[in-house]
Amino acid sequence: MIDPTEPDPVTRECAGGDAGDASVQVSPIPAVNVASVPQRSPLRYPGGKTWLVPHIRIWLKEIAPAPRLLVEPFAGGGIVSLTSVMEGLVERCLMAELDRDVAAFWHAALRHGPALQERILRFAPTRDAVDALSRKHPHDVLEHGFRTLVLNRTRRGGILAPGASLNRAGENGKGVASRWYPKTIVDRLSEIENHAARIGFCETEGMKLLDTLLGGSDPGLVVFVDPPYTAGGKRAGKRLYAHNEIDHPGLFEMLADSGADFLMTYDHTPRIMSLVKKHGFEVVQVIMKNTHHARISELIITPRPVFSG
Numbered sequence: 266m267i268d269p270t271e272p273d274p275v276t277r278e279c280a281g282g283d284a285g286d287a288s289v290q291v292s293p294i295p296a297v298n299v300a301s302v303p304q305r306s307p308l309r310y311p312g313g314k315t316w317l318v319p320h321i322r323i324w325l326k327e328i329a330p331a332p333r334l335l336v337e338p339f340a341g342g343g344i345v346s347l348t349s350v351m352e353g354l355v356e357r358c359l360m361a362e363l364d365r366d367v368a369a370f371w372h373a374a375l376r377h378g379p380a381l382q383e384r385i386l387r388f389a390p391t392r393d394a395v396d397a398l399s400r401k402h403p404h405d406v407l408e409h410g411f412r413t414l415v416l417n418r419t420r421r422g423g424i425l426a427p428g429a430s431l432n433r434a435g436e437n438g439k440g441v442a443s444r445w446y447p448k449t450i451v452d453r454l455s456e457i458e459n460h461a462a463r464i465g466f467c468e469t470e471g472m473k474l475l476d477t478l479l480g481g482s483d484p485g486l487v488v489f490v491d492p493p494y495t496a497g498g499k500r501a502g503k504r505l506y507a508h509n510e511i512d513h514p515g516l517f518e519m520l521a522d523s524g525a526d527f528l529m530t531y532d533h534t535p536r537i538m539s540l541v542k543k544h545g546f547e548v549v550q551v552i553m554k555n556t557h558h559a560r561i562s563e564l565i566i567t568p569r570p571v572f573s574g
């Protein structure tokens with residue numbers, strides 16, 4: 266299950282340290298090497314949150330009784346939902362994703378697991394085979410989900426958004442197949458299948474789903490929010506995801522009004538910090554290195570002190 270060679274593509278290693286804004290407390294959770302956390306998602310997700318798993322464990326373990334439902338409205342590779350269910354931190358999860366290709370992958374993984382696994386084991390990821398698959402219009406959800414997985418694992422940085430390029434030289438000199446590990450992917454899928462009865466997925470607009478669920482004031486519901494972030498204008502969201510327009514102030518408002526327990530991650534920008542202050546949320550920063558080894562700060566926002574204080 267653990268593939269130590271494979272951090273999330275745009276995910277930064279936790280480095281601990283001294284970058285960022287000194288007015289925001291640095292999270293006391295020790296810096297974690299993403300290789301030490303089980304990689305449970307079959308997708309290599311740009312902006313994936315494997316590095317956040319130790320924080321998620323602490324956040325959810327503090328809640329008693331264990332939450333009945335974790336909602337993840339911007340699921341992507343779904344690492345937080347998968348980890349929470351598989352480690353028994355929550356009873357069930359519900360992921361939402363608007364991207365049709367990513368949604369097809371989750372439908373295929375959850376409803377057609379054995380057939381998807383068989384296709385993976387049969388596939389030889391040559392350049393020609395990948396090109397042919399990318400041109401083909403999938404005729405059912407299994408084929409569509411399989412196509413998403415192959416493109417995700419053969420395009421540079423796992424990026425599926427329009428304009429993404431193939432992993433030509435390969436990320437370790439092995440060409441398009443450099444991130445195609447059929448056995449590892451199949452193991453992850455079979456683990457997902459083992460827990461499928463507790464994993465829900467909706468192809469839908471995450472904000473609308475949240476609006477509906479939070480209106481029910483269910484005390485057993487918690488929310489993990491990792492939106493595509495474009496509020497700063499120049500950050501990665503637009504390049505990485507086909508869907509990237511979110512009403513960030515509206516999202517903060519909705520969470521504040523609901524009174525629900527949540528954990529949210531964002532890039533560290535003045536605009537997000539002003540929303541945090543406006544709603545009186547708690548915030549810590551985690552300092553990481555990006556793929557270009559620049560130090561960046563990511564915010565972890567909660568309604569109550571979990572990592573601060």
Ligand SMILES: C[S@@+](CC[C@H](N)C(=O)[O-])C[C@H]1O[C@@H](n2cnc3c(N)ncnc32)[C@H](O)[C@@H]1O
Binds near residue numbers: 312345
């Ligand atoms: C930052 S990524 C999530 C990464 C995820 N936490 C992981 O670890 O893999 C944000 C995701 O939200 C999706 N998304 C964008 N707009 C959405 C919307 N309105 N509703 C649901 N999902 C959306 C994007 O397609 C992208 O997959």
